Amino acid sequence: MGLTRRRFLQWAGATGIGAVVFNGCRVPDHEIQVQSPVQIPEDLVTGRDNYYATVVQGPGSSEGLLVRVMEGRAKKVEGNPDYPMNTGKHGLRAEALLQAAYHPDRIKTPLRRVAKGGPFRPIGWPEAIAELTRVLTEADPSRVVLATAPIRGVLADVTRRFADSYGARLVGFDPLDLTVLRAAIKRVFGQDALPDFDIARTGYLLSFGSDFLGTWLDPTHFARGYGEFRQGDRERGYLVQVDSRFSPTAAAADEWVYVTPGSEGLLAMAMIHTIVSDGLGDDAAASALTGGRGASALSAFAPSAVAERVFGETGGGAERIRKMARDFASADHAQALAIGGGSAGAYANGLFNLTAIYALNHLVGAVDPPNGGGLVFNPPSEEPRITAAPLREWKQLISDMRAGAIDVLLVRDANIDYGLPGSLGTREALGNVGTIVSFSSFLDETTALADLILPGNTPLEEWGTDIPDPGPGYRTVAFQQPAINRFNDTLSFGDALLETGRELGFGDQLPWATMRDAVRDTARALHESGRGSVTQPTFEEFWKRALERGGWWDMNATASAASAPPQLPTAAASPDLAGDEDQYPFFLVPYEAHGIGAGGFAHLPWVQSAPDPITTVTWATWLDVNPTTARELNLHQDDVVIVGAPNGRFIHVTVYVNPATPPRVVSIPFGGGHEHFTGVAAKRGANVLDILADTEDAETGALAWAGTRVRLTKTRTRVRLPKLEGDELAVQLPGEEVIEVQHVRR
Amino acid sequence: MATQTKASAQRDNPKWEMVVDLDRCTGCQACVIACQAENNIPINEESAFHEHRAIQWIRIERYWEGEFPDVKARFLPLLCQQCDNAPCEPVCPVFATYHNNEGLNVQVYNRCVGTRYCGNNCPYHARLFNYWEPVWPEDLRNQLNPDVTVRTRGVMEKCTFCIQRIRRATRGGEPVEDGTLQPACAQACPTSALVFGNSNDPDAKVSRLKTDERHFRVMEHLGTDPSVTYLKQVDVDG
Structure with a gap:
């Protein structure tokens, strides 16, 4: 006999279930007692x-983390409250490290091309x-290149020792390198x-092109300060963002000042001109910056001479520059500070721009001020670090590859096939390299061209140290330890180098059996310092x-004083x-994507699905276009x-009509x-x-990544952008x- | 003495609330992803956004004001407001949503039959429906939080103020020191824009901030009596 709906209702009506189902107007008291809110609905697991x-x-970032682990599996990443850089907070990319560790498309074992x-x-x-050892033994070391993403700490030491011992050329790679900022x-x-x-202690913050609340350097660290800057004690x-693009930092600013792309330095110089000519800043600094000639040395930068080039069609004029200068140098607010980076340093005049921007600080006493609120210098790192080489060096390297002058390329998270400008023809050049060996955890574009893959660990699985750069103003060494055991048959890059080094016979230069031993040696030196x-x-x-604690830091180990201001x-x-x-x-003003960065995080589903703060677009690439x-x-x-560039190259991109995009900018x-890099990232955007x-x-020879003009050609195709926002633009309605x-x- | 006793009693009978300072919020999405990780929220594929069925217990609404060059983008982190007069509660035919004695608007997953009446009645769109069975690639299941139920297809879900963390913190019966218990979103928030605590504790930060001169509650005129208080963003004019 089947249980029909009618029969069920007859049965239920005569039972306790019926009492619940048909008692519609109120919850029977006894049921609340039985299924008390104490254990509902969370189904608690009380394991350790x-x-x-x-x-x-x-x-440019360093985040100290606490990883919650249950039964050998990482469950959650949280900020380490002790670590000076992020003091308990963390960004979305750090959270997504879990997905890197457990990614279904990880390279799970070493691979060799048949x-x-x-x-x-x-x-x-x-x-x-053995195969890597054979390749390196047979190769001429002068024709071997080791390319890596920027590294700091013990791993940088091991990598450099390996390259030096063998005789390989060591080159750092980052698509958006910090060469200009460092210079x-x-x-x-x-x-x-x-x-x-x-x-946190700045009263007036003037930021040129640096999206420090979004993607520039260490946003989590800066956001800690920003919260206090806004509503601390x-x-x-007051925040002014000078930018040719409306970034999340521009959205947070009290004033967003649009400037013609590449004119950030002109604006800063014109402000310096005003401060010097009006006697608003430090006299000694003004004299040093102008070679003792005062404002006359800067006559080319008089606000009236540059205003039109700076503001373009948006107007504003010389008086606006003078007002910005007076506001910046005013004593009515707490310490002023000028910072710059991002697109402001990404033109052919990038170093000129950033030099002028940072020079502003000398005039307002923002160079390590006694009461805080300005620039805080860091002690020089005693440990080696590998920074990204500028484009100029990479062009030479690609040229060497094309000429067949590179026999072996070792790559570790240096996805040059994806990350160098397309016009360099990197893929064709890589075709002329004898053997490519990759240490990446994922099959990115460059790894897909490799002959041998020795898959590395993800950050939660390996030993290392970090000396943050920028640091918090004093010597800091963070310890990286495996929060979880290796999830696949992988080996950390450092351990692979140590093992190969021993096989090659230069164990003397690499005196550690494992990366853990190398980290312990660093710790031993810190212990012996007694500080x-x-x-x-x-x-x-x-x-x-x-x-x-996640590391060691010495608040008494600070930097030496800044040098005298340079002549401008x-x-x-x-x-x-x-x-x-x-x-x-x-x-064309491109920008680092909020989640996936310059592409290095595109394989992580959480990061892909995090809406861009400004457009709310997810999982896609879009083109910001002004409504007019x-x-x-x-x-x-x-x-x-079709977005076409002067070099004849073009891409197809979907339009997002953005009310904040300037008319002449896209x-x-x-x-x-x-093309590769897991099923999450491939064939997307x-x-x-x-x-x-x-x-x-x-x-400096760094890539001027904001230095390209483009034209737009409409196609007949439409592709709906996936975004959190509805089909209509979400706007505040007046009233x-x-x-x-x-x-x-x- | 009497005052101390009263304060102690208030601490022992918590009322969990949150304050969101919009002048600190930068829309960075750290809270959104921290919540995804903590609460076993399914991965929102591209199609989920196309269909406006992405599940985010906390989301950052972005509202435009004006157009270039006089333009503003304002951010509003929106989560279940844990309303004291919750419109979602009386419409549930199976009592899957109710108000507990700590001020939380609680969702009982294994009672929910998926009528979506509660979602229809929530003016904040804070309730999310599982239109599909949530699927994680096998390896990614290792990350799932064992403290939190994975919801099945046909079940409504929403922010719980990380009730699993509340239960852990209060299991021993000791009063919870202000600031030590935080939901995942507030814990991650780099600018400390999200502040969580027991508003029955007069010394709690949340109690002080909720009466700040900048306070307001979203769509307060609806009479929902939310437990989430917002502090206005400051615009400097002139």
């Missing part, structure tokens, strides 16, 4: 969990190390390490306590944009356009358009690096505001 401290480093161009076959680690800091302050910015700080945040009678106690140039440097205005009417410009070009939301986030001109900063605002007079 452990927390392990570790650290993850990026080219024949050139043939498929991979899995091999064991002994065979992989500017060296020139203006004589410092080798990047400085920290004491945003001091007077609310800093962890001091213990025995080394083993020190080791345990330092790992528990008397003439402006040109941004030298590629393409003439008539044929290529739009400035869109109307003029008959472009609509979700239209696909923007595209980096990070999309992967477009890679704006493909079309960039290979223009360099004139002095019906969802988000209330407090207006105050300045």
Whole structure:
């Protein structure tokens, strides 16, 4: 006999279930007693969990983490409250490290290509190390290149020792390298390490192009300061963002000042001119900056002479520059601070721009001020670090590869096939390299061309240290330890180098059996110093306590004083944009994507699905276009356009009509358009690096990634952008505001 | 003495609330992803956004004001407001959602039959429906939080103020020191824009901030009596 609906209701009506189902008006008291809220609805598991401290480093960031582990599996990443850089907070990329560790598309075992161009076959680690040893033994070391993403700490030491011992050329790679910023800091302050910015105690923050709340350097660290800058226990700080793009930092700013791309330095110089000529700044600094000639040395930068070039069609004029200068130098607010980076340093005149921007600090006493709120310098790192080489060096290297002068290329997270400008022809050049060996955990574009893959660990699985750059203003060494055991048959890059080094016979230069031993040696030196945040009678106690805290720092180990202000140039440097205005009417200002960065995080589902803060777009690449410009070009939301560059290269991108985009500017986030790099990243969006001109900063040779003009051609295709926002633009309705605002007079 | 006793009693009978300072918020999405990780929220594929069915217990709404060059983008982190007068509660035919004695609007997953009446009635769109069975690639399942139920297809879900963390912190019966118990979103928030605590504790930070001169509650005119208080963003004019 089947249970029909009628029969069920008859039965239920005569039972306790019926009492619940049909008692519609109220919950029977006894049921609340039985299924009490104490255990509903969370179904608690009361197993033991452990927390392990570790650290993850990026080219300009360092986040101390606590990893919650249950039964050997990492469950959650949290910020380490002890670690000076992020003090308990963390960003979305750090959270997604879990997905890197457990990614279904990880390379799970060493792979060797059966024949050139043939498929991979899995091999064991002994065979992989033996094969790498054979390749290196047979090669001429002068024709071997080791390319890596920027590294700091013990791994940098091991990598450099390996390269030096063998005789290979060591080159760092980062698509958006910090070469220009480092050169500017060296020139203006004589410092080798990047400085920290004491945003929390700053009263007036003037930021040029640096999206420090979004993606620039260490956003989590800066955001800690920003929260206090806004609503800490001091007077609310004032933020001015000078930028040719409306970034998340521009959205947070009290004023967003649009400037013509590449004119950031001109604006800064014009402000310096005003401060010097009006006697608003430090006299000694003004004299040094102008070679003792005063404002006359800067006559080329008089506000009236540069205002039109700076503001373009948006107007503003010389008086606006003078007002900005007076506001910046005013004594009515707490310490002023000027910072710059991002697109401001990504033109042919990048170093000119950043030099002028950071020089502003000398005039307002922002160079390590006694009461805080300015630049805080870091002690020079005693440990080696590997920074990214500028484009100029990579061009030479690609040229050597094309000429067949490179026999072996070892790559570790240096995805040059994806990350160098398309016009360099990197893939063709890689085809002329005898053997490519990759140590990457994922099959990125460069690894897909490899002959041998020795898959590395992810950050939660390996030993290491980090010396943050920028640091917090004093010597800091973070310890990275495996929060979880290796999840696949992988080996950390450092351990692979140590093992191969022994096979090659230069174990003397690499005196550690494992990376753990190398980290312990670093710890031993810190223990013997008897200084800093962890001091213990025995080394083993020190080791345990330092790992528990996530590192060691010595607040008394600070930097030397900044050098005297440099003399500023008397003439402006040109941004030298590629393409003439008539044929290529739009400035292309690309930007690091909020989640996936310059493409290195595109394989992580959480990061891909995190909406861009400004457009709310996810999982895609888009083109920001001003609404008026869109109307003029008959472009609509979700239209696909061809973005063409003067070098003849082009990409297809979907339009996002962005009310904050300037009329002559279009923007595209980096990070999309992967051909490989897991099923999450592949065949998704477009890679704006493909079309960039290979223009360099004139002095440092770094990629001028914002120095390309483009034209737009409408296609008949439409592709709906996946985004959190609805199909209509979400706007505040006057008088019906969802988000209330407090207006105050300045 | 009497005052101390009263304060102690208030601490022992917590009322969990949150304050969101919009002047600190930068829309960075750290809270969104921290919540995804902590609460076993399914991965939102591209199609979920196309269909406006992405599941985010906390999301960052972005509202435009004006157009270039006089343009503003304002951010609003929006999560279940844990309303004291919750419109979602009386419409549930199976009592899957109710108000507990700590001020939380609680969702009982194994009672939910998926009528979605509660979602229809929530003016904040804070309730999310599982239109599909959540699927994680096998390896990624290792990350799932064992403290939190994975919801099945046909079940409504929403922010719980990380009730699993509340239960862990209060299991021993000891009063919870202010600031030590945080939901994943507040814990991650780099600018400390999200502040969580027991508003029955007069010394708690959340108690002080919720009466700040900048306080407001989203769509307060609806009478939902939310437990989430927002502090206005400050615009400097002139």
